[in-house]
């Protein structure tokens with residue numbers, strides 16, 4: 001009996017330790033709410049770096065990250081030299097939020113819903129870019145449209161939006177973006193491979209007369 005307990009304890013400790021690692025936490029969250037997480041494991045460093053590089057040229061204004069999960073893209077953004085004070089990250093899962101706040105004490109980590117972005121962003125803040133890992137494909141269409149509407153409203157003429165997808169063809173949300181696509185590339189070194197789309201709202205920016213503020217006024 002004693003022999004069995006002694007063998008169990010290290011096994012439990014190892015299992016506890018594994019669950020605390022990013023892929024373990026991620027998988028646990030995926031099992032709890034697969035539709036919200038949208039992936040069984042965090043993005044690779046290659047995908048994270050690709051996303052971060054797309055927005056690193058913006059010299060001022062907020063960089064908003066949507067759906068940071070365990071923070072692989074957040075880390076890549078910081079590695080690109082973006083100061084933590086310029087980052088605003090919005091995450092839906094409380095488990096991820098607690099981890100992110102410990103990992104990135106100088107980054108503003110908001111526990112919230114990307115669908116309320118206009119309410120979350122401080123009034124009059126200039127938004128330079130939105131980097132999104134949101135599982136837009138698995139969202140109900142009205143929710144997805146409301147999120148994209150708010151991107152259009154928040155990004156000024158020079159703003160960039162970056163979104164990745166596991167659908168290597170044209171994902172269903174693509175036609176709802178209503179922005180100029182400025183780039184697309186495939187990152188094969190990811191599980192599964194992902195396509196990164198970059199958008200500029202430069203030519204589609206509407207006046208507030210033509211396009212009233214989305215429901216959650218900015």
Ligand SMILES: C[S@@+](CC[C@H](N)C(=O)[O-])C[C@H]1O[C@@H](n2cnc3c(N)ncnc32)[C@H](O)[C@@H]1O
Nearest residue numbers: 036039042043067068069091092093113114133
């Ligand atoms: C595919 S995971 C990406 C995680 C991480 N960025 C990465 O690349 O490994 C999607 C993330 O979006 C978050 N998420 C899903 N819906 C959300 C929403 N409406 N608002 C904020 N975050 C959301 C999930 O909790 C999850 O962390």
